[in-house]
Amino acid sequence: MPDAKPLSNLPAPRPPWNKGRLTGQKLPLKPKDVWTIRVRLQILGSKRDLALFNLAIDSKLRGCDLVTLKAQDVCLGGRVRDRTTIVQRKTGRPVQFEITEQTRAALREWLSVLQPMDTSYLFTSRLHESAHLSTRQYARIVHRWVDSAGLDGMAYGTHSMRRTKAAQIYRKTGNLRAIQLLLGHTKLESTVRYLGIEVEDALAISEQVEL
Structure with missing residues (x-):
């Protein structure tokens, strides 16, 4: 049997893939960050990105659902809907969301450029092999938005868009059932995990109620 190599001659272990990276849930945007990104997109005159950003915040949809929205999903009779x-795709369950006035205005601006048919995708891709934005393209766009606001790109991602409005609703109301419906979760436990609710959050809500 050959002699075992001394420990000093063994190759150094590879560093963990996530060393120095932020892992886990992506942070929701703060209201000031939302307005920073929105104003920058308005100044740049980026109609598609402004419509995409506003709708991502309002809809609270997963990226895979957002990028495959069609004109008929947000329009009825040539008018942008208030709700839809x-x-x-993930659960096969319907989810409803509101479309605020500023988002409707951004969508009208984008649709005037796009001029789609009812069956057309709302956010088209510039790549010939894809009819709509891919989730990878959407992720790159989100990182551009985050960078433009001076935020840490590793701490934010597409799920930041999904979590932003839900996190604000939770902070203001503490109504988990409402957020479960808005996010389309099948179980309330999923909503609790998704929002990252801790015991301190629950106690803070409890302390606001006097009996």
Whole structure:
């Protein structure tokens, strides 16, 4: 049997793939960050990105559902809807969301440029092999938005868009059932994990209620 190599001659272990990286849930944007990104997109005159950003915040959709939205999902009779419902790809369950006035205005501006048919995708891709933005393209766009606001790109991602409005609603109301419906979760436990609710959050809500 050959002699075992001394420990000093063994190759150094590889560093963990996530060393120095932020892992886990992506942070939601703060209201000031939302307005920073929105104003920058308005100044740049980026109609597609402004419509995409505003709708991502309002809809609270997963990226895979957001990029496959069609004109008919947000429009009815040439008018942008106040509310709409889509079926989620992940769960197969319908979820409803509101479209605020500023988002409707951004969509009208983008649709005037796009001039789609009802069956057309809302956010088209510039790549010939894809009819709509891919989730990878969407992720790159989100990172551009985050960078433009001076935020840490490793701490934010597409799920930041999904979590932003939900996190604000939770902070203001503490209504987990409402957020479960808005996010389209099948179980309340999923909503609790998704929002990262801790015991301190629960106690803070409890302390606001006097009996």
